[in-house]
Amino acid sequence: MSSSLVRRSAFTGVLALACAGTFAPSALAAAPVDSLDGDLTPLTLLGTNDFHGHFTKDFACTVASAKAEYPDASFISAGDNVGGTPFESASQQDNPSIDFLNALGLEASSVGNHEFDKGFDDLTGRVSSRASWTYLGANVYKSGTTTPALPEYKVLDVNGVKVAVVGAVTTDTPNMVAGDGVAGLTFGEPVAAVNRVAAKLKDGNAANGEADVVVAEYHEGAPEGGEATLSSMQAASPVFNNIVTKTSGDVSAIFTGHTHQLYSWDAPVPGAEGTRPIIQTDFYAKYLGVLQLGYDKASGKVTQYKVTNRPVSAPSDACTSLPAYTAAAAVVDSANARAEEIGKQVVAQSSGPITSALKADGSRDDRLAESNLSNLIAQSYVDSLNKPGRTGSVEIGLMNPGGVRADLVPDASGNLTFAQAAAVMPFNNTVATREVTGATLVRILEQQWQPEGSSRPFLKLGLSKNVTYTFDEKKPAGERVTSVLVDGKPLEESTSYTVASNSFLITGGDNFTALKEGGAVSDSGLIDQGLFVEWLKAASPLSPSYAKQSLSVVDQPTKLTAGKEASFTVSGFDMTSKDAPANKSVEVFVDGTSVGTFPITTSSSTTPPYPANHGTASVKFTVPADASGDALVTFKAAPTGTSGGFPVTIEGGAPTTTPTDPTTEPTDPTTGPTDPTSEPSDPSSTSEPSDPSTTDEPTASPTDGTSTSGGGNPSSSSTSTTGPKVETDGMRNEQAVTGLAGLGLLLVAGIGAVVARLRRTV
Known part of the structure; x- marks a missing residue:
């Protein structure tokens, strides 16, 4: 998402006006600039999110250098500092991660969902007691109440100005934490919680806390995938759109996290002209967010801002002597040495x-x-x-x-x-x-x-x-x-x-x-x-499998017809794990019988509604003429072995009942042959005969004495679907039915004669 490094204004004045009136205007929103005016007080905030225990000397140097450049800066986080960490941290209960961030002077952090991985008691006990920063969760309440379960905000002294950091975490947290990790807690709507706290901090009542400037730290953010613009991300995620458009005008800047994205955008402010920054710094300590707010002490307003997502850099001579760096680097060395022995x-x-x-x-x-x-x-x-x-x-x-x-x-x-x-x-x-x-x-x-x-x-x-x-x-x-x-x-x-x-x-x-x-x-x-x-x-030993187990099938049939053509499109044959080869062909089977091999073309689709599908084949084959009933259509791709399939019902197949062995003595019929001279039934009382050209193939002939096959042999005439077309109107219909009835009587009489002859010769 490199394009998101460029700050973009994604809304026109029309949308800003549409947002107006949502909140009573409390401040004139700020303007993005390349450098702050000299008569403004610079308030510098260094931000990270989704650190996940990735303590490195590169990140230590980047933070320490920024703090040396901006001596009055405060270092804050949007959560997930611990949990979901690499072996070097996880093997030591994430203690090295906490010590590392302590050394760099982290002052405040919203809780992330991973802060709850080992339970609320572990967060408020072991983790918080070791951390020198304050964990914030304005939307985390004791179950069934509106009583905060965590501190909601922390007021920092930034260059002599009181800056309040309000923290909130995704409402998805209960769905992301196992077992009893969040037992006894309720996670409220984060924007409403931030707005509630921000209003108190700006209401002029010292009894409930006051701040000159308010910034929000949401452990929630723009979704991944798609075009990296503010408007497209808002359209893709109602949750993110709510953060952008509903966070109170009392909030001068918005830090986000959780979704592991990199962006810095100029967002409209409800009830005010101008914009404010909304920031996320990727994940795993790859970037450091550097935000400067230009504060006008005379008006008590933030009127300008400058924001940069600064990529981390390798330690330089300039940073290796900085106290923050040396302390953090010592933690890295000690933790890595211990983890190396373990691992x-x-x-x-x-x-x-x-x-x-x-x-x-x-x-x-x-x-x-x-x-x-x-x-x-x-x-x-x-x-x-x-x-x-x-x-x-x-x-x-x-x-x-x-x-x-x-x-x-x-x-x-x-x-x-x-x-x-x-x-x-x-x-x-x-x-x-x-x-x-x-x-x-x-x-x-x-x-x-x-x-x-x-x-x-x-x-x-x-x-x-x-x-x-x-x-x-x-x-x-x-x-x-x-x-x-x-x-x-x-x-x-x-x-x-x-x-x-x-x-x-x-x-x-x-x-x-x-x-x-x-x-x-x-x-x-x-x-x-x-x-x-x-x-x-x-x-062990292991060999990577590149065989996928899920396939996209467009126009997947549920019924097939024996002897007829079937066609559909299958995609998603290719895996995207490292070194996975592209499949070249797929063999298709119907109940284990190969019906063809088809080329797979290299292709990909990463558009909603997802998932991404790589490798596509157009399948077209003739259903085996002898197939019938329930069957499986299956695939096997080469060279990876990607496989799958689906059930179908095959109609119109050949007879499945095995004919009686012709050498077997025929069953003695219990009744004599029908008298060919008997009066045929009135055709007007029978149901209309079907057009033989539209019927399925018949099933096997009966094997009792009234069968139309002599001695158990299937009669060729009994399986024919050809013959004279039966008219369906007037006299011709009656004549046709009468004629067919007469033929049937003659046929039965003939069978009786054959049976009698067979009995005599056996």
């Missing part, structure tokens, strides 16, 4: 990298696409819990993409270490199971398309290798999953399946609420990180 052990070998899906720019963690690492983890859940003495009877594994925080990339010798394996899943969730019906499993897959307003529009689940499915992303919500195969057979909606996952997902995290419809959760008590390391040891 040196080789746990497995792999012939190649096993990774998350890669984005178009080659970076990791594309949560819109299937990955071999996410599928591998899902399989590890099944294998591990089915070991003797454990839960057993687990049929399906599931993995949420957001839980995959690092990749498995072997060294030149193919070695994978404990540190690498542990870094993949750093949250220390337990692994649990619950029973769900087939119908519920379909709904779980449907919920990959996230609810409107979610930070990410789609989250691709990892699946154990025995599950494949097809979908049509263009269909309405709730109807996109078109077939599911489990162990190569169509899923039965009424059948119960035992699924395994981490305790976060199994309890409905990431909006996969259908999982809550299942039976009681059975917690194995095993930590996912340790279980995965154990599984890797047992599964």
